[in-house]
Amino acid sequence: MTSATPSSERRVSARIGAISESATLAVDAKAKALKAAGRPVIGFGAGEPDFPTPDYIVEAAVAACRDPKFHRYTPAGGLPELKKAIAAKTLRDSGYEVDASQVLVTNGGKQAIYEAFAAILDPGDEVIVPAPYWTTYPESIRLAGGVPVEVVADETTGYRVSVEQLEAARTERTKVVLFVSPSNPTGAVYSEDDARAIGEWAAGHGLWVLTDEIYEHLVYGDAKFTSLPVLVPALRDKCIVVNGVAKTYAMTGWRVGWVIAPQDVIKAATNLQSHATSNVSNVAQVAALAAVSGDLEAVAEMRKAFDRRRQTMVKMLNEIDGVYCPTPEGAFYAYPSVKELLGKEIRGKRPQTSVELAALILDEAEVAVVPGEAFGTPGYLRLSYALGDEDLVEGVTRIQNLLAEAKA
Template structure:
């Protein structure tokens, strides 16, 4: 038996060495590398709108570049005018009234999530994490010293967890429950009644709630976005909202997110950010200011395209024997179950997991998808429909033809 490597001989710390690579970014990077090599790869991996950032936002950034005021350090917690605009946007879009002092501007949604957990978790504190989950949530919890506790929902419930499941997972160490609606990776949206029930359960037990509202404007059909602290005012003093401009305004590369929380949490998270990164790029902050202060016309147009693509993708996936794909109500992802295909022969191979099936799809038909293992639920694939209509149809058609060859 080989003993563990002594800390004195370890080149990378155990804490950082335990972090897994972002699976979604890894798949996207591999697809882009193959494209660069001349391969006709179609990538369904990245959660990134294929639209350009609206012109008026870009122009605001250009002007900021020319202004010496923004060539210098600014407050670590964000430009005061942007914090005020985020507070105003939150009232406009969700009916939740907050002060600018309750806002921290971060380098994208990922930093918002990490700093929020870091501000409230002590070592060993548990966070209930509904699965399927976005890959970054459990890693951020662990980095902050917490322990993620997974509660799994599947396609039979539309990937929505129940209060009964959450209660079964609650222990004396539970401090936070994560709530995400609309969801990445599944596109599920909780009804107002179900969201309220979860919020009231959390308030009853004195739990913190971290709610990720990044997809608030991307809902379809009869689904509606509702902000948890609006539904359950009793949560106000223990609710943390994370959000950003990435999805709503096609600004994934601009890296501007934010945290909305009680003032003591914001002060603590701002102190952390002051040592980690200082202020977010001023140019990006001014672009975000133009975004959140403007109207929602651009996202309305994107939503129409996403809705059309959503319906096309779900229909085509459900035409494949052995695949079942619930219709997502939000975000821009489909999350089909492929459990019936695991172990079947496809072109001389028998994939034993959704990881192996995703690899087979990439190798055989040059289509990149993300396996469910990345989101805590083996037996599924995530496909983003935030890409052009022609590529979407071509990519799913390739998958259809390949998986039609599956045999026992």
């Protein structure tokens, strides 16, 4: 038995050393490395639209590159014209009326989430995190000094948690509840009634709510996106909305997100950002300005393609013995349960966990998927359907063929 490494001998701080690598980015990086080495890997790992950023957005960025005023520092909290446009876009798209002074422009959604938690959490404050969760949420909470408290939902409820579950997790240290609809990794969308019930429960207990609306425009069928502070106006003074251009406008690499919150929280988060990164790239901010000021025609076209791929993927996954995949109502992910396959023999191996099963699928079928352990729920896989139709069918067919060999 070895003792813990003394802090004087530790080369990396305990706080940073405890952070795990982003599992989704790690899977994507491995898939790309294998493809570069000549293997025909199909990647379902990254949550990234396969469409190019619309031309009018790119042209706005090109013009910004040539404008000397964007070659200099700008306000740490974001270009004033972009903050104003984000406020207008928020009113247009969700009916939530906010002032530009309630907006902070960040380097992508991840920075928005971390800075929001950092602005309101003190050491030991608890945040209720519905699981399956996106990998960055608990790490951001821990970095901000908080304690993530997981509340697990499974396929039997469509991966949606109930007010009763949230209440059972609430303690005297609970400060925030995380609410994400549509969800990454499951594609779950809460009904208006269920969302309102959660919002009213949070407001009734004086809790903060952080709601991530990055997938607001990617909903399918009868599902409907609803913004929590619009449903429950009593939350406005303790609600933080996180959003960005990445998913709606196929701009994952541009790194522009934002926080909408009460002015005191925005001031605190802006102070943090002024020391962490200063302003977001001006060229990317001008591109984002063009995006949020324009119409939603581009996302409407993407949504049609995602809807078609969603139905194809879910149908094919549910044809596999031992796999059950609820139909996602939003985002661009499927989250099938593979618990019945664990422990079965597949090409001489008996994967006991979804991590081992994902590794087997990559090695034997040359398909990259993300295991459920990355999202707090072992026994599942996440597959993004934000890739071309042919690759999607080929990739899932390979998985079908491999898992058809499973035997007791």
